[in-house]
Amino acid sequence: MNWQDISYLNSGSAIQKKAFKSLNDLQVFNLLAEYSPILTGTIPIGISIESSDLDITCRFMDADKFERKMENLFKDQKGFKIQQKEKNGYWVVVASFTYQDFPFEIFGSLFPATDQNSYRHMLIEHRILELLGEEFRLNVIQLKKEGLKTEPAFAKLLQLEGDPYKQLLNMEGVTDTEILQHWKKG
Numbered sequence: 582m583n584w585q586d587i588s589y590l591n592s593g594s595a596i597q598k599k600a601f602k603s604l605n606d607l608q609v610f611n612l613l614a615e616y617s618p619i620l621t622g623t624i625p626i627g628i629s630i631e632s633s634d635l636d637i638t639c640r641f642m643d644a645d646k647f648e649r650k651m652e653n654l655f656k657d658q659k660g661f662k663i664q665q666k667e668k669n670g671y672w673v674v675v676a677s678f679t680y681q682d683f684p685f686e687i688f689g690s691l692f693p694a695t696d697q698n699s700y701r702h703m704l705i706e707h708r709i710l711e712l713l714g715e716e717f718r719l720n721v722i723q724l725k726k727e728g729l730k731t732e733p734a735f736a737k738l739l740q741l742e743g744d745p746y747k748q749l750l751n752m753e754g755v756t757d758t759e760i761l762q763h764w765k766k767g
Contacts, residue, residue, distance in 0.1 A: 590625070606680075638697050709735065721735060
């Protein structure tokens, strides 16, 4: 799967097709091309719920320049907010707004998008969903509807102890067989 090409959305679920249209209408990937944007989160991997947003992860070299670009491009969008802050020991810029009824969150940092946690979480979650199937996917969605965030929902179903965000990242090096064995054991 080439996650950097959002055309896969256009052959997906109704929400994925709607997201594809919204992203294209806004031209967000063209406008942010210099920042190597990647759509991450629950919509790409088919576990979104009604309140899910479109998370776009970017890499910047200059936080102030990235912030100005976000303001110039999206300041007229409904509910536009932007902030720079420290998160997990590094500097980030987060812009949020609503477009065509989709909440957007554009997240930028100095790290390549493929090294950022949101992308890494999405990859391992997608892999787990592929391995454990439809019943597991529906269980994740149900837990999300009950108020759990995505990573805690996965951790609960997989019976992972400790910080769910770190525990999922720890699964990057785990084999498919180990995931299947752990799931059957649980």
